[in-house]
Amino acid sequence: MRFPRWVLPVLAGFFVFIAACQPSDSAEAPSVAEKPAATADIDPAVADTATFAGGCFWCMEPPFDRLEGVASTTSGFSGGTKENPSYREVAMGRTDHTEAVQVVYDSTQVDYERLLYVYWRNVDPLDGGGQFCDRGSQYRPAIFAHSERQQRRADASLGEISGRFDAAIEVEIQRLDAFYAAEDYHQNYYRKNPAEYSSYREGCRRDARL
16 A cells, blocks of 8 residues: 655654653653752762753663662753743743753762763764654753853763764753753653653664664
């Protein structure tokens, strides 16, 4: 059976849409979240925070959660101007934010350079128009520096990564203005909905590209 030429692009777009970083009807019901307090078991003198954007925030939590010294990861939004945006607003491209994950860590157990190492190996640094199957500026990759020191370390890591590719690196490095936590049902999504998360990740071909 032959289809008109216009049908295949439409079908392709449809399957990308249903694979996108958004929960199905079977996922937990939405609820608004306050940013969780994650430093209770870390000495404030050594606690530090980093923020990264690498496409779907569900997929950016696990690689950092596995690191010794990381106390928590929080899915949310950065890089926009609207205060307290909802997931729906960001996903529909109604704000300038990108999905991001904020990492709270013990700086005596893991340093910022190690977080950068993990970050670069979990994104497609050549794609500034989104990440993997998730398209649009709301999925653009970025490193949000919390301080001048983080800015310098991030810039240095960008220079090192740039030397490995012939194409331009599309990851933005900018100072963090604000971070807004996403709704509760997005937090630790890969743990709360493992089957759906695995299906999304495989359908998005994230690991195949990495």
